[in-house]
Amino acid sequence: MSVTAAEAESRRAGREVVLELVFRPPANALVPIFERAKVPPPAVVLANAAVGLLGALVLYRGELVGAALLLQLKTLLDNADGALARATGQVTTTGRYLDTIADLVVNAAVFAALGYVTGQPLLALAAFVALTLVLAVDFNVTDLYRHAQGTTTPDPPSSGGALERALAFLYRSSFGVLDRIIRGISTLRFGDRPAYDGVAVTALANLGLSTQLAVLGACLAVGVPALYLWLVLGCLLVLAALHVRAELRVRRLS
Numbered sequence: 001m002s003v004t005a006a007e008a009e010s011r012r013a014g015r016e017v018v019l020e021l022v023f024r025p026p027a028n029a030l031v032p033i034f035e036r037a038k039v040p041p042p043a044v045v046l047a048n049a050a051v052g053l054l055g056a057l058v059l060y061r062g063e064l065v066g067a068a069l070l071l072q073l074k075t076l077l078d079n080a081d082g083a084l085a086r087a088t089g090q091v092t093t094t095g096r097y098l099d100t101i102a103d104l105v106v107n108a109a110v111f112a113a114l115g116y117v118t119g120q121p122l123l124a125l126a127a128f129v130a131l132t133l134v135l136a137v138d139f140n141v142t143d144l145y146r147h148a149q150g151t152t153t154p155d156p157p158s159s160g161g162a163l164e165r166a167l168a169f170l171y172r173s174s175f176g177v178l179d180r181i182i183r184g185i186s187t188l189r190f191g192d193r194p195a196y197d198g199v200a201v202t203a204l205a206n207l208g209l210s211t212q213l214a215v216l217g218a219c220l221a222v223g224v225p226a227l228y229l230w231l232v233l234g235c236l237l238v239l240a241a242l243h244v245r246a247e248l249r250v251r252r253l254s
Contacts, residue, residue: 052106
Protein backbone atom coordinates (compact mmCIF):
# COMPACT_ATOMS: atom_id res chain seq x y z
CA MET A 1 0.00 0.00 0.00
CA SER A 2 1.43 3.39 -0.98
CA VAL A 3 2.03 6.09 1.62
CA THR A 4 1.34 9.73 0.77
CA ALA A 5 3.90 12.44 1.46
CA ALA A 6 1.66 13.85 4.20
CA GLU A 7 1.36 10.47 5.88
CA ALA A 8 5.13 9.95 5.71
CA GLU A 9 5.81 13.37 7.23
CA SER A 10 3.20 12.80 9.94
CA ARG A 11 4.83 9.50 10.90
CA ARG A 12 8.28 11.08 11.10
CA ALA A 13 7.02 14.01 13.17
CA GLY A 14 6.23 13.58 16.82
CA ARG A 15 8.85 10.95 17.63
CA GLU A 16 9.91 11.02 21.28
CA VAL A 17 13.56 9.98 21.29
CA VAL A 18 13.71 8.63 24.85
CA LEU A 19 10.53 6.66 24.27
CA GLU A 20 11.66 5.17 20.97
CA LEU A 21 15.19 4.27 22.08
CA VAL A 22 14.75 3.34 25.74
CA PHE A 23 11.19 2.33 26.56
CA ARG A 24 9.56 1.19 23.32
CA PRO A 25 11.71 -1.93 22.68
CA PRO A 26 11.22 -3.54 26.14
CA ALA A 27 7.57 -2.46 26.18
CA ASN A 28 7.00 -4.23 22.87
CA ALA A 29 8.82 -7.28 24.20
CA LEU A 30 6.30 -7.48 27.06
CA VAL A 31 3.31 -7.52 24.71
CA PRO A 32 3.49 -11.21 23.63
CA ILE A 33 4.01 -12.21 27.27
CA PHE A 34 0.85 -10.35 28.28
CA GLU A 35 -0.99 -11.80 25.27
CA ARG A 36 -0.11 -15.37 26.21
CA ALA A 37 -1.17 -14.71 29.80
CA LYS A 38 -4.44 -13.17 28.49
CA VAL A 39 -3.83 -9.98 30.48
CA PRO A 40 -6.34 -7.31 29.38
CA PRO A 41 -4.94 -3.84 28.57
CA PRO A 42 -6.88 -2.10 31.40
CA ALA A 43 -5.12 -4.39 33.89
CA VAL A 44 -1.77 -3.15 32.61
CA VAL A 45 -2.99 0.45 32.94
CA LEU A 46 -3.94 -0.20 36.56
CA ALA A 47 -0.61 -1.94 37.16
CA ASN A 48 1.37 1.02 35.84
CA ALA A 49 -0.72 3.36 38.00
CA ALA A 50 -0.08 1.19 41.07
CA VAL A 51 3.67 1.15 40.39
CA GLY A 52 3.62 4.93 39.88
CA LEU A 53 1.79 5.50 43.16
CA LEU A 54 4.22 3.18 44.92
CA GLY A 55 7.05 5.23 43.40
CA ALA A 56 5.47 8.40 44.81
CA LEU A 57 5.23 6.77 48.26
CA VAL A 58 8.87 5.66 48.14
CA LEU A 59 9.85 9.17 47.05
CA TYR A 60 7.86 10.65 49.96
CA ARG A 61 9.91 8.45 52.28
CA GLY A 62 13.09 9.94 50.84
CA GLU A 63 14.28 6.82 49.01
CA LEU A 64 15.26 8.65 45.83
CA VAL A 65 16.95 5.85 43.89
CA GLY A 66 14.14 3.38 44.65
CA ALA A 67 11.58 5.95 43.49
CA ALA A 68 13.58 6.60 40.31
CA LEU A 69 13.58 2.89 39.42
CA LEU A 70 9.87 2.47 40.12
CA LEU A 71 8.98 5.45 37.94
CA GLN A 72 10.94 3.96 35.03
CA LEU A 73 9.04 0.69 35.51
CA LYS A 74 5.83 2.70 35.51
CA THR A 75 6.83 4.27 32.18
CA LEU A 76 7.63 0.86 30.73
CA LEU A 77 4.20 -0.50 31.66
CA ASP A 78 2.52 2.71 30.51
CA ASN A 79 3.89 2.14 27.02
CA ALA A 80 3.16 -1.58 27.07
CA ASP A 81 -0.57 -1.10 27.73
CA GLY A 82 -1.12 0.85 24.52
CA ALA A 83 0.95 -1.58 22.47
CA LEU A 84 -1.01 -4.49 23.97
CA ALA A 85 -4.34 -2.81 23.16
CA ARG A 86 -3.30 -2.28 19.54
CA ALA A 87 -1.88 -5.80 19.17
CA THR A 88 -5.05 -7.42 20.50
CA GLY A 89 -7.53 -5.08 18.79
CA GLN A 90 -8.77 -3.78 22.17
CA VAL A 91 -8.24 -0.03 21.71
CA THR A 92 -11.30 1.58 23.31
CA THR A 93 -12.48 4.98 24.47
CA THR A 94 -12.70 3.63 28.00
CA GLY A 95 -9.07 2.54 27.89
CA ARG A 96 -7.87 5.89 26.63
CA TYR A 97 -9.73 7.79 29.32
CA LEU A 98 -8.49 5.36 31.98
CA ASP A 99 -4.88 5.76 30.83
CA THR A 100 -5.06 9.56 30.86
CA ILE A 101 -6.74 9.79 34.27
CA ALA A 102 -4.31 7.25 35.74
CA ASP A 103 -1.35 9.34 34.54
CA LEU A 104 -2.89 12.49 36.02
CA VAL A 105 -3.39 10.84 39.42
CA VAL A 106 0.16 9.45 39.47
CA ASN A 107 1.61 12.81 38.40
CA ALA A 108 -0.27 14.57 41.21
CA ALA A 109 1.06 12.05 43.76
CA VAL A 110 4.63 12.32 42.45
CA PHE A 111 4.64 16.13 42.58
CA ALA A 112 3.12 16.10 46.06
CA ALA A 113 5.99 13.84 47.13
CA LEU A 114 8.50 16.12 45.39
CA GLY A 115 7.06 19.08 47.28
CA TYR A 116 7.58 17.20 50.55
CA VAL A 117 11.13 15.93 49.95
CA THR A 118 12.36 19.26 48.56
CA GLY A 119 10.58 21.37 51.16
CA GLN A 120 9.19 23.49 48.32
CA PRO A 121 5.49 22.59 47.95
CA LEU A 122 4.58 25.76 46.04
CA LEU A 123 7.35 25.15 43.52
CA ALA A 124 6.15 21.55 43.14
CA LEU A 125 2.56 22.74 42.62
CA ALA A 126 3.67 25.23 39.97
CA ALA A 127 5.68 22.50 38.24
CA PHE A 128 2.70 20.11 38.31
CA VAL A 129 0.49 22.73 36.68
CA ALA A 130 3.22 23.43 34.12
CA LEU A 131 3.62 19.75 33.23
CA THR A 132 -0.14 19.31 32.88
CA LEU A 133 -0.21 22.27 30.50
CA VAL A 134 2.76 20.94 28.50
CA LEU A 135 1.12 17.53 28.07
CA ALA A 136 -2.19 19.13 27.03
CA VAL A 137 -0.47 21.38 24.46
CA ASP A 138 1.44 18.37 23.12
CA PHE A 139 -1.79 16.38 22.66
CA ASN A 140 -3.78 19.19 21.05
CA VAL A 141 -1.04 20.57 18.77
CA THR A 142 -0.27 17.06 17.54
CA ASP A 143 -3.95 16.46 16.84
CA LEU A 144 -4.28 19.78 15.00
CA TYR A 145 -1.16 18.99 12.97
CA ARG A 146 -2.42 15.55 11.97
CA HIS A 147 -5.79 17.02 11.06
CA ALA A 148 -4.07 19.56 8.81
CA GLN A 149 -2.05 16.71 7.25
CA GLY A 150 -5.20 14.62 6.76
CA THR A 151 -3.72 11.78 8.81
CA THR A 152 -6.05 11.70 11.80
CA THR A 153 -7.00 8.27 13.09
CA PRO A 154 -10.64 7.36 13.79
CA ASP A 155 -11.84 7.46 17.36
CA PRO A 156 -11.85 4.07 19.11
CA PRO A 157 -15.20 2.37 19.73
CA SER A 158 -17.27 3.64 22.63
CA SER A 159 -19.07 1.28 25.01
CA GLY A 160 -21.36 3.93 26.47
CA GLY A 161 -21.10 2.13 29.81
CA ALA A 162 -21.17 3.67 33.27
CA LEU A 163 -17.40 3.40 33.74
CA GLU A 164 -16.72 5.13 30.45
CA ARG A 165 -19.15 7.93 31.29
CA ALA A 166 -17.51 8.40 34.70
CA LEU A 167 -14.03 8.53 33.17
CA ALA A 168 -15.24 10.92 30.47
CA PHE A 169 -16.59 13.23 33.19
CA LEU A 170 -13.24 13.16 35.00
CA TYR A 171 -11.45 13.90 31.73
CA ARG A 172 -13.75 16.81 30.89
CA SER A 173 -13.24 18.20 34.40
CA SER A 174 -9.46 18.17 34.05
CA PHE A 175 -7.89 17.99 30.60
CA GLY A 176 -11.14 18.84 28.84
CA VAL A 177 -10.96 22.41 30.10
CA LEU A 178 -7.37 22.77 28.90
CA ASP A 179 -8.27 21.23 25.53
CA ARG A 180 -10.94 23.87 24.94
CA ILE A 181 -8.65 26.72 25.99
CA ILE A 182 -5.74 25.57 23.83
CA ARG A 183 -7.90 24.96 20.77
CA GLY A 184 -9.75 28.22 21.35
CA ILE A 185 -6.47 30.17 21.39
CA SER A 186 -5.32 28.35 18.27
CA THR A 187 -8.56 29.15 16.45
CA LEU A 188 -8.46 32.77 17.59
CA ARG A 189 -4.85 33.31 16.54
CA PHE A 190 -4.53 31.10 13.48
CA GLY A 191 -8.01 30.12 12.29
CA ASP A 192 -7.69 27.06 10.08
CA ARG A 193 -4.17 27.95 8.88
CA PRO A 194 -1.44 25.32 9.50
CA ALA A 195 0.48 27.12 12.26
CA TYR A 196 2.33 24.11 13.62
CA ASP A 197 4.66 21.98 11.54
CA GLY A 198 6.55 18.75 12.12
CA VAL A 199 9.37 20.55 13.95
CA ALA A 200 6.95 21.95 16.54
CA VAL A 201 5.20 18.61 16.95
CA THR A 202 8.52 16.81 17.44
CA ALA A 203 9.74 19.40 19.95
CA LEU A 204 6.56 18.95 21.98
CA ALA A 205 6.75 15.16 21.76
CA ASN A 206 10.18 15.31 23.39
CA LEU A 207 8.63 17.07 26.36
CA GLY A 208 6.29 14.08 26.76
CA LEU A 209 5.67 12.02 29.87
CA SER A 210 8.18 9.27 29.10
CA THR A 211 10.95 11.85 28.75
CA GLN A 212 9.74 13.75 31.81
CA LEU A 213 9.89 10.66 34.03
CA ALA A 214 13.28 9.67 32.62
CA VAL A 215 14.66 13.13 33.47
CA LEU A 216 13.03 12.97 36.91
CA GLY A 217 14.62 9.57 37.46
CA ALA A 218 18.04 10.99 36.57
CA CYS A 219 17.55 13.93 38.96
CA LEU A 220 16.50 11.58 41.75
CA ALA A 221 19.41 9.21 41.09
CA VAL A 222 21.94 12.03 41.56
CA GLY A 223 20.08 13.48 44.55
CA VAL A 224 18.77 16.76 43.11
CA PRO A 225 14.96 16.40 42.97
CA ALA A 226 14.44 20.18 43.09
CA LEU A 227 16.32 20.54 39.81
CA TYR A 228 13.59 18.63 38.01
CA LEU A 229 10.95 21.08 39.24
CA TRP A 230 12.87 23.97 37.68
CA LEU A 231 13.37 22.01 34.46
CA VAL A 232 9.60 21.48 34.17
CA LEU A 233 9.01 25.19 34.60
CA GLY A 234 11.62 25.75 31.90
CA CYS A 235 9.39 23.79 29.52
CA LEU A 236 7.02 26.77 29.57
CA LEU A 237 9.72 28.77 27.78
CA VAL A 238 9.69 26.13 25.04
CA LEU A 239 5.90 26.48 24.73
CA ALA A 240 6.27 30.25 24.43
CA ALA A 241 9.00 29.92 21.79
CA LEU A 242 6.90 27.48 19.76
CA HIS A 243 3.91 29.82 19.91
CA VAL A 244 6.01 32.73 18.65
CA ARG A 245 7.38 30.48 15.91
CA ALA A 246 3.83 29.53 14.91
CA GLU A 247 2.83 33.21 14.74
CA LEU A 248 5.78 33.98 12.47
CA ARG A 249 5.09 30.92 10.32
CA VAL A 250 1.47 31.94 9.75
CA ARG A 251 2.54 35.44 8.78
CA ARG A 252 4.97 34.04 6.22
CA LEU A 253 2.27 31.79 4.77
CA SER A 254 -0.35 34.57 4.63
